[in-house]
Amino acid sequence: MNHLLSIEDLDREAIERIIAQAERFSEVSDREIKKVPALRGRMVLNLFYEASTRTRSSFELAAKRLSADVVNFAASGSSVEKGESLKDTVLTLSAHKPDAIVLRTPWAGAAELVSKWCSAAIVNAGDGKHEHPTQALLDVYTLRRRLGQIDGASIWIVGDVAHSRVARSNVLAFQRMGAKVTIAGPPTLIPRGIEQLGCEVRYTLDELPSADIVYALRMQHERMSETWVPSMREYAAWYQINARRLTARQILMHPGPVNRGVELSGEVVDSPQAVITAQVEAGVVVRMAVLYELLAGAREPRPAADRPADRSTMAETSVLGGSPSR
Amino acid sequence: MNHLLSIEDLDREAIERIIAQAERFSEVSDREIKKVPALRGRMVLNLFYEASTRTRSSFELAAKRLSADVVNFAASGSSVEKGESLKDTVLTLSAHKPDAIVLRTPWAGAAELVSKWCSAAIVNAGDGKHEHPTQALLDVYTLRRRLGQIDGASIWIVGDVAHSRVARSNVLAFQRMGAKVTIAGPPTLIPRGIEQLGCEVRYTLDELPSADIVYALRMQHERMSETWVPSMREYAAWYQINARRLTARQILMHPGPVNRGVELSGEVVDSPQAVITAQVEAGVVVRMAVLYELLAGAREPRPAADRPADRSTMAETSVLGGSPSR
């Protein structure tokens, strides 16, 4: 695994491997000292063309817990604003020789393009409406922790599928893990032909009680000037997940940030069925696992081997050993 | 001490303890290598809902000098702008398991609320017009270094008390340390009932010569569209601290940034009476002391004990030992 561009590139075995690594890292997150020296001396560059402090800080924390150095490069306020092309920006930044570039852009396919322009490992942190693979992986991880296994589970993804990169990545990942996925929402927000991914489509929530997991998507306030739905109130009346629609045995997920009162009622956000905070928590350990897989795993199978001069390395490269990062 | 929310929560002994710890850290600041490994592997999250590069960078430096990792989370450009509530933001961020959250918000009482929602140690770095406790502590520290002791000193706090969180914290802290505090300024900028804090109130500077310490508050240019004072010129005529009003034996303090020509004349800013730079300098060591008190002191009395696998820890946990941070 050289890059993480899309869930499409991952088979079940690869997903299982990342999940298992994340499980090991979750033990680190419970310690007093939450760092391991696994990626000491490596440089992770966060290149964000869209503001997303949540995703950016999750990757930043993941990298820092692995003792990597992080440089944040926000496209606003940079030469990007002076009209520089994505290609020139990437060529410039890769001259800095980062080990990994975490990339968020509004353009579908950008992560894949960038992976052809430079030698760093590329992590797609969202490319337009296309994919957001680490979100899907952290959702799989969260479900595995809660359910043990996902095979055979019925997962409903509800809401604005058309504008959601999360939806696309999650349909693919949940299916890889053996779940049966149903997409539900107003016809204006369900892309035509989405069934080709292998999922079912519903335009009402009538059959929602059959779901084991309800995954609500975020409604984009800012897009509502476009006339995708008559109003937020109208949307909520038909598709909001609330106490009336959510049963006690179902699990409720949401990629955050939640619009309370729109796609979710406040009461279900705070209900025991909700695993929304667990999803955020999973974000750090899953991203640690992805960075570790890309930078320590594939490229440097035995990290200690090529650092003979550092006498203390042998003891430290046990990633999950007792030794805190120094 | 689990949080630092308000000076009200601190008795004199607690303040003395922080001051004493800051004194020890000030030796570190004079070294070539200004770091100690006291909080290695800990994560400090700066959550700022108001731009304040000064306070933020002071906390950032303090954390880094203790070898903690720092993640800055500016509310602008984040999901906060997408309408997320403070509670959801805090729940999300605490899923990242920071050891401390340094919080600056425009809302009085926010820090206390947040301390109930998550397990991290909360440091109030300003909550609306309510409190700014580390400012008060660094001011106490600065005076102690200059005067030896504060007991019995007469301190005048002059200016826009109504809009100042600094004023409120400082009245409390100076009084705890035995000083006699007088508040002075135009009646429109002195909140009614402030005497209940135990201070005196004056509406002119006629008795200013009796003060040992003159503490000028910052006038908020941006608020002058509101008609609190007729004009900056009018304010300066009545309340500016200048060479005519400041005596040679007085100490001049200001929380920064100074409006030269408004609350202070340029000449007094640069005078030997001014300890404004010393206050900034104190900011880093006092914030180091606060973070250390919260993260190393209360929660982990003997930090070495639970890190047996790290053989070098024993030597390093002497916070002020000769070993620079690695």
Next chain:
Amino acid sequence: MNHLLSIEDLDREAIERIIAQAERFSEVSDREIKKVPALRGRMVLNLFYEASTRTRSSFELAAKRLSADVVNFAASGSSVEKGESLKDTVLTLSAHKPDAIVLRTPWAGAAELVSKWCSAAIVNAGDGKHEHPTQALLDVYTLRRRLGQIDGASIWIVGDVAHSRVARSNVLAFQRMGAKVTIAGPPTLIPRGIEQLGCEVRYTLDELPSADIVYALRMQHERMSETWVPSMREYAAWYQINARRLTARQILMHPGPVNRGVELSGEVVDSPQAVITAQVEAGVVVRMAVLYELLAGAREPRPAADRPADRSTMAETSVLGGSPSR
């Protein structure tokens, strides 16, 4: 060398020393672990009054590769916006005792002023239209790597010289290294009296084929509302470096970011003559060399000597030794 304010302050020997140090650091950049512990425990403060993510991130990377801590202080969103003077900002920040301040401002001479106000080493990262010395040093470094030596080479600097701090620093540096420099561009964009620097001036590109190196400057889109040139199209017709004007034996340089289709055609940017990416790459190692020269070299000739308590220091202070930074 206490500061890097201007190329004027550097004789050929000083430039050679920095270049040689950068060459040694370039070996570090090719390693798996790109860090050395040379400036561990030192604090570098990036104080930027103009947005420049490229230059800022290049300095940030350089400092981190030397294991220094970095604090970024962007003037926007800070007390600077509240009207604080440069002097007060610098006095405040130097109370934090940074070891170096990397300063970018729109004001010619600001770096020199600041160097008089505080004890930190000042690195001028651009002061208005005056100088940008690390750009010149990295350009010299790039040419040395490509050509072996610069003595006797003919270098043409083409474009908007009037608004360019790069031009001024580069004329000086290239001449110090023995090159013959010609300035070329429209008369409105060539400052009067520039010949006094010792360079020739041309208003057309007729003699461009005689150049060994063509150094194109960036046209500032944003300034074209001012009527320096009739239009970008008109500028390009007369002064764009394109395949018709660039010969196969010439080297093409540009400080970035490039306006494709304005000062350079897309085809020459991607041509083998272009060393633009090499320039960016040189930026990190040259800035490492500058920081090392300022912080490890001059001030602490034998860094190990005053840190006796740290037993591992002796082995680590071999800057380019095999031991990765921990």
